[in-house]
Amino acid sequence: AQSVAQPEDQVNVAEGNPLTVKCTYSVSGNPYLFWYVQYPNRGLQFLLKYITGDNLVKGSYGFEAEFNKSQTSFHLKKPSALVSDSALYFCAVRFRGGSYIPTFGRGTSLIVHP
Amino acid sequence: DGGITQSPKYLFRKEGQNVTLSCEQNLNHDAMYWYRQDPGQGLRLIYYSQIVNDFQKGDIAEGYSVSREKKESFPLTVTSAQKNPTAFYLCASSIIGPGETQYFGPGTRLLVL
Numbered sequence: 001a002q003s004v005a006q007p008e009d010q011v012n013v014a015e016g017n018p019l020t021v022k023c024t025y026s027v028s029g030n031p032y033l034f035w036y037v038q039y040p041n042r043g044l045q046f047l048l049k050y051i052t053g054d055n056l057v058k059g060s061y062g063f064e065a066e067f068n069k070s071q072t073s074f075h076l077k078k079p080s081a082l083v084s085d086s087a088l089y090f091c092a093v094r095f096r097g098g099s100y101i102p103t104f105g106r107g108t109s110l111i112v113h114p
Numbered sequence: 115d116g117g118i119t120q121s122p123k124y125l126f127r128k129e130g131q132n133v134t135l136s137c138e139q140n141l142n143h144d145a146m147y148w149y150r151q152d153p154g155q156g157l158r159l160i161y162y163s164q165i166v167n168d169f170q171k172g173d174i175a176e177g178y179s180v181s182r183e184k185k186e187s188f189p190l191t192v193t194s195a196q197k198n199p200t201a202f203y204l205c206a207s208s209i210i211g212p213g214e215t216q217y218f219g220p221g222t223r224l225l226v227l
Contacts, residue, residue: 009154032212032213034215034216036216036218041202041221041223042220042221043118043120043204043206043218043219043220043221044157044204044206044216044218045218046215046216046217049213049215051213090156090157094212094213095212096212099212100145100164100208100210100211100212100214101147101159101162101172102216104156104157105156106154106155106156107154107156
């Protein structure tokens with residue numbers, strides 16, 4: 001079985017400040033982890049993924065995420081937030097040896113204030 | 115939105131009516147998916163397919179039907195049996211494999227008149 005949790009429905013941050021969007025997961029094997037972003041009335045866009053190797057993954061638009069196996073987390077981060085980063089962010093998980101169908105979190109709304 | 119098109123952008127359904135949402139991809143992906151998105155509920159899988167003429171139910175397949183007659187096309191029909199169809203519908207495709215990225219279409223918003 002696999003599940004993913006995004007514990008915050010909304011994250012508020014001031015422009016220029018660092019941002020973190022949290023994701024924790026539960027899988028019965030080693031995970032594949034993904035972050036997607038959705039702007040209003042649009043489809044999801046891929047940001048980054050962890051497959052194997054370096055625990056720090058860099059992605060699009062200056063975002064990065066750190067895979068932490070002991071804490072079963074994959075938090076999304078950016079050193080300096082932009083107003084244009086305001087969107088809905090989804091974490092997703094699959095596990096090795098399992099179905100190729102991912103499980104998505106419920107999403108976190110990021111609001112960056114000018 | 116990476117090679118996947120969905121139409122129409124908005125769709126209105128009357129009581130008792132079946133409506134069909136179109137999804138086409140030119141990425142040569144074997145796997146295609148339909149998701150339903152409601153506020154605060156994330157994405158819920160309706161149906162998925164990994165090969166032509168074969169598809170599997172997802173978590174919320176009741177009231178929906180699909181077909182996969184061509185590799186590039188995966189239309190979704192919302193039947194009259196779906197009593198609460200108002201939602202944002204997303205189609206996606208991917209190469210088959212757990213480490214593969216999904217590519218999403220722009221979505222169709224279905225509203226009930």
